[in-house]
Amino acid sequence: MTVPGRRSSTFSRLLRHGFTDPSGAERLLDVPELSALRGDSVLLDALGATADPDLALRGLVRLAEAQPETERQTFTTTLLSAKPFRDRLLGVLGASEALADHLARHPRDWESLVTYEAVDLHPGVAEFERGLAEAVDAVTLRVAYRRCLLAIAARDVCGTIDVAETAAELADLATATLRAALAIARTAEPADAAQCRLAVIAMGKCGGHELNYVSDVDVIFVAEPVEGADEAKALQAATRLASHLMRICSETNIEGTIWPVDANLRPEGRNGPLVRTLSSHLAYYQRWAKTWEFQALLKARAVAGDPELGAQYIDAVSPLVWQAAERENFVPDVQKMRRRVVDNIPAAQIDRELKLGPGGLRDVEFAVQLLQLVHGRSDAGLHSGTTLDALAALAAGGYVGRADAAQLDEAYRFLRAMEHRIQLYRLRRTHLVPEDEPGLRRLGRSLGLRTDPVAGLNKEWKRHAAVVRRLHEKLFYRPLLDAVAQLAPGEIRLSPKAAGQRLEALGYVDPAAALRHLEALASGVSRKAAIQRTLLPVLLGWFADSADPDAGLLGFRKVSDALGKTPWYLRLLRDEGAAAENLARVLSAGRLTPDLLLRAPEAVALLGDPEGLKPRGRDHLEQEVLAAVGRAGDAEQAVAAARGVRRRELFRTAAADLIGSYGTEDNPRERDPGALVDRVGDAVTDLNAATIAGALRAAVRAEWGEELPTRFAVIGMGRFGGHELGYGSDADVLFVHEPREGGDEQEAARAANRVVAEMRRLLQLPTADPPLLIDADLRPEGKSGPMVRTLKSYEAYYRRWSLVWESQALLRAVPMAGDRELGERFIELVDPLRYPVEGLGEDAVREIRRLKARMESERLPRGADPTLHAKLGRGGLSDVEWTVQLLQMRHGWVEPGLRTTRTREALRAAHAAGLMAVEEAQTLDEAWVLATRVRNAVMLVRGRPGDTFPSDPRELAAVGRYLGYGPGRVGELVDDYRRITRRARAVVEELFYGG
Template sequence: MTVGHDARASSLASRLARLGFTEPARAERLLATGPLADQAGEAWLLDALGAVADPDLALTGLIRLLEADPEPDRLVAALAADASLRERLLAVLGVSAALGDHLARHPEDWRVLGDGGTGLPDAAELRAELLRAVGADPDQAQPRAADAGPGALDALRRAYRRALLALAARDLTGQATFAEVTGGLADLAGATLEAALAIARAGLPDDAEPCRLAVIGMGKTGGRELNYVSDVDVIFVAEPLQDEAGALRTATALAAALMRACSETTGEGAIWPVDAALRPEGKAGPLVRTLESHRAYYERWAKTWEFQALLKARPVAGDRELGERYVATVAPLVWSAAQRENFVADVQAMRRRVEEHIPAKQADRQLKLGPGGLRDVEFSVQLLQLVHGRADPTLRSPNTLTALAELARGGYVGRADAAELDEAYRFLRSVEHRIQLYRLRRTHTVPDREQDLRRIGRSLGFRTDPVGEFETAWRRHAREVRRLHEKLFYRPLLVAVARLEPGEARLTPEAARARLEALGYADSAGALRHIEALTTGVSRRAAIQRTLLPVMLGWFADAHDPDGGLLAFRKVSEALGSTPWYLRVLRDEGATAERMARILACGKLPADLLLRAPEAVAMLADDEELRPRSRSALLTEVQAAVRRATSPEQAVATARAIRRRELFRLVAADALGLLDIEAVGQGITDVTAAVVAGALDAATAAWEAEHGRALPTRIAVIAMGRFGGHELQYGSDADVMFVHEPLPGASEHEASQAAHTVANELRRLLQLPATDPPLKVDADLRPEGRQGPLVRTLASYEAYYRRWAHVWESQALLRAEFVAGDPRVGERFTRIIAPVRWPEHGLTEAEVREIRRIKARVEAERLPRGADPTRHTKLGRGGLADVEWTVQLIQLRHAAAVPELRTTRTLAALRVAVAAGLLDPADGDTLAEAWRLASRVRNAIMVVRGRAGDSLPTDLRECAGVARFLGYPPGRTGDLLEDYRRVTRRARSVVERVFYA
């Protein structure tokens, strides 16, 4: 017998261990010797215990309940017969030691779990139940408890926990949704406050002045999203029936007694503290105020955080009609709070202060206040509600998840982001509930004991590795919450929307027309048509546009051409159609929408570029994306595209599309002040070099495909002028020379013909009609200009420069630089021209006079007829030519002796000239300033007009656009003209002294 008994015991202990008992030997003893001895081996009991979060805790609680119950056999029979009762009771006992204690004190309360239904009582039923528990009539206008003594307080606590028990059972068994649980807890809190108020009335003296008193639920109580153990935030509002002072004394006595009735500890414990600190002036202010006193305070003195708190205000007890009037009174103030100065910044600062005050030892385990916690979700939702809810009443729910769903439905938050936040919030709140249920204590800190973590994990459905799976899920949700909080809560769009008047944010036709005219739109009717086209309808795209456009209208107006910017925005939006990322990026990603508006409205060039490549909007989200790409990266991309193409035309079309995209990147960065003029010039030069190299590859491949053999020569492209100087501008041609070297065994005639064919094909491909900006390749700086051959051999160039080179050709070669083709040919060409452009003995006096003569002739003959020399950026007084010829003369005279002068770049050579003592530093600064300003003006002209120009526009609107692009405030166009004339006049003075001597 002993052997059989030991075997059975061993078998039961093993089974208990498999079911999740952490102390199977102890559980076995309890089953064998306690009130469940007859059921110890029954599957219904063991399987039910094994299904709960903590089987050991559940078994202990069940045995205590049976030992306290005067009819334990009845309960055991009920458990054996009723699976629903069994599931609920054991689920509660397996999570909550506190509710187990309650059942041990009041064993008959298990019957509230055995009704077989899954429905929860509504707010009215809970109110009636708790009022009857304290002896009050639920049908009275002002219910009064039978007495205000300890018996009423105990009865209230027992009724509260009995209702809490029923709710927790349905929560833990999945028979109630998250919203039903949190709403039920809030309704139970309201019923408890009503019963506590009835007890308070019972304690009033007979001669107390009558009054009306409403209890306003705040925080999670007001939002119907309460947790199991929390301070219940309230505000008390009174209305006298006769004498105000006496009525306020009565109301204050009632409020204080209500708070004590909930928070005092009796033989049945306490319920929860009632916190009235959210009232006007906080704890320093009177506990109760009249409605008029509340209104006066909020209109004159309230701080930003108080309006955020009032968002959740809801009558929960006392005089409902007065409570509704209170909410109706404060609502307009809540939904206009976002117009307060620094509103968004204040809310953001408040969230940061909350984080800063979290004790360091709790920070990484805080569910509520820490980074990635519940407050991150709640603050994000509330800020979005307060900003956008002024114009959109659908967003005004006090409930976090309801408001989040409406924010997603209205397009204010991305659907995926809203779904992530919703899931994370439900998870974190469920964890909070499980932690609080254990001891019914107010805590938001995840415990670190493995036993506690195991119970929490199993209660949430993690069974394979409860602790590890729970920790992983919690950290993942916290990371997502923090990421989305930072994305939504610090979104720049919020600040801009908050500054709008409510009528402006609604974007009604009347408000939009008035605003368009006030902002300076020239064609308000046309602008209205664009707005209607973008915002009409019930689609998500239209909803997001209704959020964006009220703000973007102002941003368009901050630039030169708001009408053009709005039109371009409409076209880009229509071109991208249903592209999922487009509007999401504008709404969510940093300052993208503002950047896009300002860039599109600054002129025709960026609008044209973006319309042909609307996907480039994505690069506006990040400064790093607007950084110019390196020449090597561009060359790799272009050459890969050329190799994939099926024809030369397709190859170069792809290369030109890359150029278009990169030009937009540069224009955007330039417009946003992220690049100086040297970086802009370098960026345009790099992309031009990559495209020329790609076109050369395509032209070469075409020749080889046609002839069925390799090209019989090696070709190099030499950049000249601004191209060679890394100083290209948005409207610049690419000045080049072509040089080739026949392969061994190839005839020079055949090689030259092949080189000519390839060079001509390169030029043709780059100028084919297309939606992309053409790139004109100009070879007029070659020997003999247009009269000379387009391509020469290395030997031909060497012979020509040795015998025939003029001084102006030496000057032109100063900026010659290999950019594409065969690098060996390019390097040999560079060696050939070195003594020509950097003469060993400098220049003779005759050569200096010749350069001066040519410069004077250019000034006299090439300046367009009627052009104002004080406005012409290239050939005018103190313009680009003046500065560049002065620098180049210094290079020709001194580069042989000062090797650092052997650069193709104007400003670099200027800096060397100053450092070498060849130019006075002040003169160097003057020339550099003039060169930069003239270059920036030329670029700005191209941006504004969409076509190149050399003179500051005489058209006032265009000139204003140039000024705005260069950073001048509205109405200060004259300052640009004055500055330009002053700077170039000073530069011309230097040129006359240094260049003309």
Template sequence: MTPGDRRTDRSTLLRLGFVRVEEAAAGIASLGPYADGLREALGRSADPDAALAALLALAEVTDRERLFAALTSDAGTCDRLLAVLGASSALAEHLRRVPQDWEELADPLLATTRPPAFALRAELLAAVGADATASEPVATLPDADAVDALRLGYRRLLLRLAARDLAHNAEVEDVAAELSDLAAATLEAALAIARTRVGDAAQDVRLAIIAMGKCGGRELNYVSDVDVVFVHEPCDGADEAVAGRTAQALASHVIRICSEQTAAGTIWPVDANLRPEGSQGPLSRTLASHRAYYERWAKTWEFQALLKARPVAGDRALGAAYREMAEPFIWQAVARPWFVEDVQAMRRRVVAHLPAQEAERQLKLGSGGLRDVEFAVQLLQLVHGRADPSIRDRGTLPALEELTRSGYVGREDGRALQDSWRFLRRLEHRIQLHRLRRTHVVPDDPDALRRIGRSLDLGRDAAAELERQWRAHRREVRRLHEKLFYRPLLGAASRLPGEGAVLSADAARARLAALGYDDPAAALRHLEALTSGLSRAAAIQRTLLPVMLQWFADAPDPDAGLLGFRRISEALGTTTWYLRLLRDEGEVAERMARVLATSRYATDLLHREPQGVRVLAEDLHPLGGAATLAEMRSVARRQPEAAGGVRAIRAVRRRELLRIAAGSLVSDADVAEVGAGLSSLTDATLEASLEVVMADLCRRRGLAEPPTRIAIVAMGRYGGAELSFGSDADVMFVHEPLPGADASRAAAYAQGVALELRRLLGLPGSDPALDLDADLRPEGRQGPLVRTLDSYAAYYASWSETWEAQALLRADAVVGDEDLRLRFTALIDPLRFPADGLDDDAVFEVRRLKARVDAERLPRGADPHTHLKLGRGGLADIEWTVQLLQMQHAGRHPELRTPRTLVALQAAASLGLLSADDAQDLVLAWRLVSRVRDAVTLVRGRPGDAVPSDARERAAVAAVLGYAPGEATEMLNDYLRATRRARAVVDRVFWG
């Protein structure tokens, strides 16, 4: 060969798809006179290099001349064998170990025609020496020989199928159906071997094997677990208990025969965990036992699994009876009280089984994967199949075709989804064929992608084209998955052509009920109001609502979400920015759906001022107090009167309350940050409002300047910067007349300011009121509302009691004259942080007061385990414990001089006053109880001091806390555990 010939030969090999051209050239040369006839054929395989290497290896263990002559004389045999060798290293290895099986591909009838299920059954039963015509076939080969013969027979039949799939582009649904039939035949042959193992006892029991999952739906993969359920009945005259043990033995043998590795290889695992009670339940049950379980204990996902149930082996009459028994349960599942919660739990199980490192390349469980298609189709069947038997087919594609034909899925969507399912299944088959391993991950190796792409006839740049098509189908499945449930609802509501499937009103209401809407008829009316007509707004709503309906359905109260969305949309319908914001900013629409379907508190804020929707497009962390105060001062200055100025300030407060509430709902906001944000917002509101009221009162009384300085002292949770959404603002007012000012006139002015401030901030209006509670002042409600600094000093010197010193632990002078605030703090510090701590009498008094609070303040009928404030291990327990430590030790340890509970706890731990574990228990409980308290207010729209007993409210609270749907019980258990541990610390530290 000349150098030019070598270049030509090299370029030819590259054109044909060889990568290791030097090795390929040598290998082809070794074919001798057959080289020219095989070169082009090798180039048509998925991996020409692998096909050539496997062919040469096969030639070493079989009649070389006969093999090559057959390949060069019959193009069909050549294409089938080389297609297998180039796509599947596992089948190539099988041929090297069982070389005579290549001749299976030379028979055109066997190699090109899909065999009927009965033929596969007969062939595998014959392989183990069983009579296929017998009612209960029994294997006659020695056990080890029968097990090996079954494996070799299965692999031989799989080889024929793979050749037909690869070389003749068999329809993917035909491949999946044949794989399922082959699995059924294998189970029948395994049962024949099991009967031989059990012996004569097998004659006393009838056993049927029910295929579930993909095998039941006749859409099995090349490599997959085969899900089954076993059902048995004793034969006439047989003892029921003995028959049950025999059935268990037969089922166990079938599982082992199929699953175990032997010298002849393995087949696939048999998975019986879909049976009643899963792995904890008996392996086989009678028909009556199955029925009893499904009547009393089964969950929705188990009825969804029964959609695929199909008798495949064993006693045919018993299998048919099982299917007849199970059928009614499937179509009643949608009416179960917890249908929606169970459906959500099914979704979570899918996600939970998805390794994070595989998420982006998962073909089955990933977003836009096969499970999305199958789940959507099955759920549509469960919802509508109760009234429409035509859509009850077990297979995904047949069911999807019927759903489309019956109008539950739009025609274009149905076709697109079928195309995507076919592509994804073909891709899954090609991935698994290579090594016959169970995998659903699309490889990222370029050589593997190239091999798979070539096996799918994707052209010259097969790897890149495979990635492009796969990602396009993923996007399409993800889009259609959202549309399947929701867009047809719009078509039913708006009655416009081209809006997807044409659902009847009854079907639409059934679907809405299945999605969790308590009032489907009202929901349908809302949809009609939002989407009917030809306006631009209606058109945008029809684009938005499919995905928003899904977000509503995933939240605790879909009905409230949809109603709230309608009300806000109607209020803002004429604006230009609202729908454009929702359409173009997907995060805003999702946040809005979450807020509306979860929180009455936040929904009420939006209804008060729908323009607040803009906030959802912004950062939802609390703004700094300085920025909020500057804005409040600016808007107040534009108003001519105090009432208008305070209204403007309250409007800013309303917006910022919405920001903080939305942040708590859509992100994992830290409860301490929320409390500090609410407290800082209250500071700014009081500061700006105090300035407005003081200036207005000066103007009305003809004063050039205020006659007295005024400060506001935050108390309680407000003083600790730990406000919750439902908290009032506990305050005390202090003033100090300016030098030369008349004391009585100064006092009257200060009293007027305090009263007007409370009135204007508490007025009913479009913005939430801010109630100022001054009951913690000296002498309580009987004492003056405002005192001078000297009056406070005189009172605390002469009359102060232990509880007042304790209350001052949470005092923080935050608003008004800065110098007065500092001097008030200096006044109360010796009282609340006594230098010598507390004597025994004072400690006794604190404990006596706490005991009285526990006995008298807990509302009648309240559960002490779940009361947030006064319950065992609740806020009062934790805060009183911290405050006792502060009064005992803060005089000597400045680190404890803080009104904030968490800061004081950390300081107590660092000083050794609490063990690290005790401090951690108190911190965790305080955080959780405070979060639950916030969540209760957000959900109900009003404060609440107990974990809700209502199931829906408790589920909503759990959702706000970040628990998944259906995990309200886990939330309650976590709460009880945390408070129980906190109470143990309180018993040791406070009461000990």
């Protein structure tokens, strides 16, 4: 009986110790069998330390009640006096209802938990075999198996072994059990045993030494006849033995089951024979096996039966495993298989699925296995069937980042621990996280989460699952993987002689120099060298897919040297998206982008960010440039800072252009070359406008502080105003100012002229970057006129003296920097000149045509081929632009769509207004886009501007690659250019010259 007053005290103590049913616990503590333990605080403390104190107490009562009277005193004395035993026993009882049932049926088995010696703490297969040695049939084997399992669970829940050691011990126990079951089968069928040699190959988690508490044990059986025996009869005998072994382990009897033995990973699965000879296995794998079967064989391990035959099997299939990545579509096939697994999970279970769901254990295992199979062809250090060991080897070899590997290791251990504890409760094969609160509470406490275990468990589980999902996406779908997999084995690790031959075959002109670069990049035992050895075989192929592989490799070495001590650089190329391929394309496409990158190597990071190559808008750029100028100490430093932004953004634009031209796997090439032209034109125009704004701010600050004594604006003209700048274009401008109210006009004029002179000086300071030249020759009176005028002066000039060519030039006028309101007023001033009411008179039209003809005859460089000059040649930029501009001046006053500074936009408007047929608009647009791309390509390839195709064959080939013409198609490029521009010239003759 409970003494009055004691009840409330015990009740409170039980609550504090984690009991959820303290009243029931009080009744259980009062049973006669626990009389010796009643009131013992040590026992309550030990129960409170278990995953489920109520469950542990119920199991303890059942075990105590099951003890014979003669044994009860020994049991209770041991429980009170031996802390290791007490923690082990109660830990198991609080975590596993199924093992409590086993102890209740076999009350003497608690004695197996008493021993606490080194051999007991870390048993191997031999120790487990001794524990199973007395088993003579399926029933006694189950009892002995559960006794061994009891000891593993005790070490696990007490933290004596970690989750990986637990999984390894479970695999060793499974190995011992398979051996014992085979021995029982042989004893039962001695005639069969005498006819054949039978080996049992463990697969899956058993083969990988990472078994669960309850899991199918996947096996493959291989057999050979003994000397002199008939093969067919030997295989029949081996099949009977294998079948008997499977029944012993799989069938349910009074002691339950051990685990199902699953042989469905064998050749042909359930439809294939249960047992095959070694040669039959090999014939199947060499001719018929699917990709997933080689992935499964990665974990194959001989565990029972004839050890020599088992070793022969492993030796024979291992080379096939490490050749699997060479199969066509290997990487995509593995990726599709993983997606199919997720797709087949019932919707109601996917959020609870610990193994197969997104962010689950299979995500880790598939990612690790795929990396192993791809890189393991050339690195035997990756040949492990154990997930965590393989992950560590991948990290050590530089194939996975150390931080990523550490996070993945931690997450995998936590998820496996959850899986173990879920299965341990009732020893059932499940991977679903419980839904009920008691189950979640028990699971959380079993993992050491004692403060609010349910919330703590959900938080940790979701955190680790998110890490797994993120890293799975990063590693499993890494673009570099498929590229590495497509290399022949000899291409991954090359001898110097073989490397030289391969380089020559790939098109490297100077293989000896290329070899020196490879040696410098990849020699040594450093982690950096290891990652380079992973990257270089693939990069060499990407460089070779260009017009100048040697330049690409040299550029890569220079960038690698510049960023050699930067930890993120090689990780980026290995891990992030298409960064490595993008870098290869950029470095091997010509001189401009490598030169820019070597002056700003940190810009490599842009290549790994999906958003990194998107152009930034004018406002963003101007804000960054002006902030950099504001931080600078003097005007020269300010312009240097602005140039730094321009350098990075030019690289961003050029890289995006080159990568868009090469295309991606999903989009082999940008379908609309005009979109690339427009993107470059907008990006370079915005960038140059921001740079000019920075130079203006620097010039003003140098002498006048924050405010110039006059309002000042920069007007973009020509291609600058048309948002059609190329990489090597000058910026045509006009400068306009207006004295501030009450200011001195002469002082304002002097300030305006000084600021223009200072801007031009700053922008012309020597630099290795592509220059930004501002050209003011389109101002009134040209080179003879003042560099800067007031708005009134412009008004007076244009009213009295303006010539038709000046009105034509103003078609592209748009404010670019400085005082916005003043710039807008300038545009209002010039609109009537460029879009004259009632259009142009015939005299003006004739004058424009005369000027065009004169320009063609006088400005085309001597000796230049007029059919191949992109700017002034037949059907080139000038032809198209003058045609469009004539239409704008003649019809802009009545067609608002023509009032644009952009050539292509004006072409679309002219067609919409019925001023040209759709075929004519398309012909002019195609020629204009092609000529613009030719000029951009020349600048990208040569690093300096040009209007004609390069004469150097390699440079010409590089221009061709940029324009979409592969190796050997340069002649086709030139023919196409001539054909397209010839057609454009015919349209120009009709529309500009009047037929």
